[in-house]
Amino acid sequence: MNNYDRLYDLYDEFDAATLFEYQRFVDVFPAVGSRVALEHWRRASDELEARKDEIRGAFPAGETFAAIAAHATRDEAFTALDLHGKYDRAVNVLVLDVDETLRSAGQTDNEIPRETLHLMTELHEDGMPVVICTGQTLENVKGFITQGLGNELVHSGTLSIVYEAGNGAFTPGHGADTKRLLYEDLDDDVRAVFDEVRSRVVSDAPEDIRRGCHLQGNEFNVTLKPNYQTGSAPAVDVIDHALCHLLDLLGEAVEDATSGQARAFYADADPEIRAVLERRGGVPEVDAGDLSPAVVDTFERLDVGYYEGDAAELGSLELDKVAGVRAAFEVLGIDDPFALVMGDSKSDLRVMEWVEEADAGIAAAPEHASEVVLEHVLSTDELVFDRNDAASMLRMTYVLDRLANLS
Structure with a gap:
């Protein structure tokens, strides 16, 4: 039985949609002091594990398929499978724009949604470096990224911030290379x-x-x-x-x-x-x-x-986001990248085009992205997501990497 057949069985024979909702609830349930709320979370967590156990016993790689069903919708899982068939590679680094990509003005008080932050953290804990690539100032980005992801992750040595659309790269924990001022070379x-x-x-x-x-x-x-x-x-x-x-x-x-x-x-x-x-x-x-x-x-x-x-x-033009991302990869020691690049603007498009030309990644964009960005994404892998749903691309990446590990 191949992975296509296994995924069909997974989503046809098990209530994966309910399992997915239990996982989402357990992952993003807010920290509260209520005993009643905590008990509700514990019951949900127990039910989640019971449903996963059913899947674990039904497949040779049961742990992997239980994790896939819990973390991704049917469409996201099959998209990941198609990408694995096309590229035969796992994503090994995230390159993420912030404004109008991870978060959208007027939708969630301009905050990055909790689910998106949780998935970024989960992928990072699995060993995936993260490059935040933005036009914003370094101090501004450091503030909300530290608040959202935590000081430990930001200073893990495997997170880099490309700021001002490529003028500098900030990678805590790398000594003299922690802050590279690329504009000084102009x-x-x-x-x-x-x-x-x-x-x-x-x-x-x-x-x-x-x-x-x-x-x-x-x-x-x-x-x-x-x-x-x-x-x-x-x-x-x-x-x-x-x-x-x-x-x-x-x-x-x-x-x-x-x-x-x-x-x-x-x-x-x-x-x-x-x-x-x-x-x-x-x-x-x-x-x-x-x-x-x-x-x-x-x-x-x-x-x-x-x-x-x-x-x-x-x-x-000598200091675009591509220059910043390349500098971040160098500091992070990523010699053979296969990146998920997410963005909405022309400055992000340059990174998308660069990874395509180098066979070094895939591109995703929100539905309201710049027209030229959407044209590029639709002409490659059609990874277009709804406004404020960057989490869907991270869930797809989660599945892609687990399918790659089965190969």
Whole structure:
């Protein structure tokens, strides 16, 4: 009997759905001081073990199949089996974006759901390193990740935080390599552009931007964030204006360039930026092909990011999330990665494309991800999950790894 037949028997002959709900309840039951609640948890735990025992006695690898039924739905289990048939590998590292991936604004008070945190912890305890890969500042990420996962896990030596979309990698417990400031390796001319834009981005901004935005406290990137709820109409409006302002400052900061040239170059490179410029004042009558080679060379090293209603950002294309993840893998000693990469934005897409090209992982995205991200995910393994249900991909990973161990 092969694993397809065993999974069919598992989900057809046993009440796996009820077993799954018992496991979920036992795993995420909150710590409370009520004796009645604790007794309820104990009864559920006993029932969970009794149901697992039925499966343990029915299969040669009964412990594995009991764990699969308890941790994954039928669809998740068969998805994992398909992935195992395609790649014949287990996932050996998680690469996880945070905002709008592990958590979504307006759904759970912007917190990572308890089930997602529990599964991350469970996979980590099974020996899987975790790389948190985000555009946020290091201090901000350290705060909520430590609160959610615990100080022991964060300082385990097998967790890394790639922050500011690749400007640095923080891997506690690795001595001199604990914090790697990747932006220090950039050329002085590029760093000077960032210094110039950062020094003027607030002071020279129009009043609506000064009142409606704040400068995120990055170590290197220049990121304007809205003072309104992410995605709301006022946030969309002010970030659109902030993008135009950022492009103009960038043009003035690059030697021999103009604000019009910056607008033209990035409008030509990114349809989303072009659409914003067309709505907010127009694309200048400048042919991007007429720019001097020196100006083009500098612009091609700089990344202008637009995230509707969320951020307008200046970053370095030499320091994207791929650079950060590669640095994290190096510090963690992951020489042959096969990663689950989860994300929603174009910066995450670069990591997804990198692991695909290197045959080094699989990609998953929430249903509300950027269109180009969804196109990539649907063209590979179709791992699209519902908003705030990153746990489904972690459950699938749990099953994939156990099936790989049976081989």
